[in-house]
Amino acid sequence: MYSQVLCGLCQNKEVLRVGAVFASGFIRAIRFLENNWSLLCKDIRNGTIDTRITDASVRGAVMKILRPDSELADFIEAECNKQSWQGIITRLWPNTKYVDVIVTGTMSQYIPTLDYYSNGLPLVCTMYASSECYFGVNLNPLCKPSDVSYTLIPTMAYFEFLPVHRNNGATNSITVPKSLNGKEQQELVDLVDVKIGQEYELLVTTYAGLYRYRVGDVLRVAGFKNKAPQFNFICRKNVVLSIDSDKTDEDELQNAVKNAVNHLMPFDATLTDYTSYAETSTGQGHYVLFWELSFNDSTPIPPSVFEDCCFTIEESLNSVYRQGRVSDKSIGPLEIKTLEAGTFDKLMDYAISLGASINQYKTPRCVKFAPIVELLNSRVVGNYFSPKCPKWVPGHSQWSNMN
Template structure:
């Protein structure tokens, strides 16, 4: 996405609105710190020499973030050096260590995405012994080799055997339920994105936080930043965002359900002439109507389809407020990745070429974003037609897994290779007739037999259980797919 220096200032202004809004609902936030797990990602250069990097990396590396004036509302436990460390392990370790050292000062915790915060908890679950040793002795583990990180952490880290004993006692217990409120007892809320596909992580967050409020403070993407949540303590299912009209010029394309919000046809980012005539201005949207968001930005995007579907939830005075409904065409998402139906179809098509020597074909398939594992991973359910007599060896299915991963976009592959935010892709082979059973089940719930088509992604728990009950074998990608920092990439934040 194109951006300009001026845009960073505009986005910084939106960040400055968040805590004044929060302080209306949660008093005393200026009396402590926020423990946020923030990270940069790899960057590259375009052929013309421009820097290409994720939007948050651009912000964290800017003077707007690095040289921000002291503000008690944006006082973090993580020093800038730990956030700007390019090594994901060293960054996570040092941020967690600083957060533990200042555990009594922490009033709020968070990350950008819910998945990222859960990943931090799992990191603590795996490395708490090393962290306790550092706190007990006042030294930093030898695996942290970044000198600037070590120097920044040593300004915070002091020998504290009592704190180490406390952390060890809590982390040694059989259950990690409520571990956030146990280790950081003054925490008032969790600040993460839990709308859209991130809602799948809500039960896990509730478990680890003892039901602390889950707060979605803002709505933003790589294209531009949009607005804020003026009622941040509402339930995640009720979150609505008030768009700030000075962030961009916003227009809205009415969405008709029969046009298929989840259509398998890839939607272009530009509007045709008919769609341009249908556009509605911000002041003309109707309560309860769903719209696709279209933006014209200061950075050069003109009537660009963001790909988000919003519903008008109400008004703040005369300003409309929107629920985020879904991403158009996206079927799978674990972290910042977004895989649509067409991309998945092409990846599967590439993979089934491995079956040619065995006279086998793929009869049907669907997919599922499994977030019960940390990190989460894609699961594909395959029903095969076996015409040959030669059995297909496990290595072929593993090759299929890897081929699919190689065929997916660079954001997915970066999550697998660099960020470790996505686990190895899994293929489950199901019994013959499984997809007939799936159709029968859908029809029993009221689907039309004439209009039924196999869903390319499933989320409904009984359907996932049906598929899992008929799985006869399971295979995982044997290694990470290829990924190079030189590939152009971007991240949408919702």
């Protein structure tokens, strides 16, 4: 990353686009620049590369580009030294036309941060793909992130679709099994038979040999290009959190967090990243949300504001969760734990140390692996609980909605 950023700065007038696969990865690169710009300026000024870059081939490639340039170093130093980093992308790379990142699904939480750093440059989601195969493309790449839809290319793989039945906000299973049962096989539809507005789980049969592989993505049919269906990415199918009979999926959790962070706006604070954990080791199980915040103001946030955030999240969750809180008493008050700055960078570093790809890495929206939970808990700076139970009306549960 150091070498890529260094080359990008050396050729700052030639850069026409910036980005990464996922929005979270690109924001990590900007934070890396925030932490290392003085070293980068030193290398540009002297025409050298930091001794910590030890790979000979990387050093050789960089030195083909790098030349001593004190004027450029002064310019970068002046921009990075300013109190505000708003618009830093267009300030350092003035010819940048757009930011090429995926901002659909839970990546949408990073849109305000990207807009801040880029001065509102277009956020372009060009393609839809996974480790298993490419799926399709966005035929209108300059559309708003909320309007992104992907047209699946039928020669990429053989696509099949399993209808998703939502019960008051939660998808119809806790995990995605590897194989289909008999009923599911009968429900499968081909690409030409999907219906507009319906949500489906995507299955692929690939040239590499995967047969009816459950990708785990939930898509909604948004429309058609000629006769080709176009899909909105909704969420991952796996339920993120569950204590008792409650099932909270990624999409529902994202919407609940989005509602809650509105309480932080008066304090000029933003949510950098978050994950969650179902705490069941002590007595009454409850949801725990780990939040890392960034502050543009020195005004402290009162504990009552975080308590309001907890309550807002609970109010935003489905009725089965609220029944567990209010009537069954099987779920305890939701808890928010605030974290030290840089915690999610350390989480990413840990995942990469275990073999994860930096290009494919996404912050997990639920953690269960004990070492990760321990890492997060070791960096907690504050914890807050929902002060009261959310509203729940008897007879309006998930199960009654199924009748």
